[in-house]
Amino acid sequence: MAARQGDWIDNDIVAYIAERTSPQPDAALDALRTETSTLGDVAIMQVSLEEGALLTSLTRLVAASFAVEVGTFTGYSSICIARGLQPGGRLLCCDVSETFTAIARRAWQAAGVAEQIDLQVAPALETLRALPEGQSIDLAFIDADKPGYRTYYDEIVTRLRPGGVVLLDNVLWSGNVADDSVQDENTQAIRAINDHVAADDRVEAVMLPIADGLTICRKR
Numbered sequence: 001m002a003a004r005q006g007d008w009i010d011n012d013i014v015a016y017i018a019e020r021t022s023p024q025p026d027a028a029l030d031a032l033r034t035e036t037s038t039l040g041d042v043a044i045m046q047v048s049l050e051e052g053a054l055l056t057s058l059t060r061l062v063a064a065s066f067a068v069e070v071g072t073f074t075g076y077s078s079i080c081i082a083r084g085l086q087p088g089g090r091l092l093c094c095d096v097s098e099t100f101t102a103i104a105r106r107a108w109q110a111a112g113v114a115e116q117i118d119l120q121v122a123p124a125l126e127t128l129r130a131l132p133e134g135q136s137i138d139l140a141f142i143d144a145d146k147p148g149y150r151t152y153y154d155e156i157v158t159r160l161r162p163g164g165v166v167l168l169d170n171v172l173w174s175g176n177v178a179d180d181s182v183q184d185e186n187t188q189a190i191r192a193i194n195d196h197v198a199a200d201d202r203v204e205a206v207m208l209p210i211a212d213g214l215t216i217c218r219k220r
Helices: 009-017 025-036 039-047 049-061 075-083 100-113 125-128 146-157 171-180 185-198
Strands: 066-070 092-096 117-123 137-142 160-169 203-208 213-219
Touching: 009 049, 025 075, 025 100, 039 049, 049 075, 049 137, 049 160, 049 213, 066 075, 066 125, 066 146, 075 092, 075 100, 075 125, 075 137, 092 125, 100 117, 100 185, 125 146, 137 146, 146 185, 171 185, 185 213
Parallel strands: 066 092, 066 137, 092 117, 137 160
Antiparallel strands: 160 213, 203 213
């Protein structure tokens, strides 16, 4: 999830930022956002406009040739990552929903990135562990079930090349991470991964208050 905004960011400021962020959404991304909005409450899982632009920029900045996404939903974030890949680069998408990824497949075709994306509809941990020995990851984006974050993170960091980046979404969880009265499973899982990353000397990490919170971890 990422479209949810915390109370720490005024909606007018969010709109102001989005309007002045590049690359701007095009017809393919606009159409996907419109289609996803018809799905009801689950549409909140789509990344925000400014976060999508950040994903493209970060992918370009690390010159990623092989990227991984854990949690694809309807495909907005994967389009953004795929557009930032080096020529000939590949994106591996991991998701368990045939329904939502069917929308993603159509969106990838419309956006012209379908040939760059490999989708595995299966538990993400199985897909990650099945990667060839020696396959390094340049960039990864984790935006899936919150209790699984730590397992996905650790599996990815072991394969991340030095200087590679892993991104964790929803790390502020609408501000609930800082509210001790909130003790549901998802909130506790986010707190746990945040603490784990902060103590992990394999990476340098910074948490940004963009959308619902994004942590950027660079492998040392």
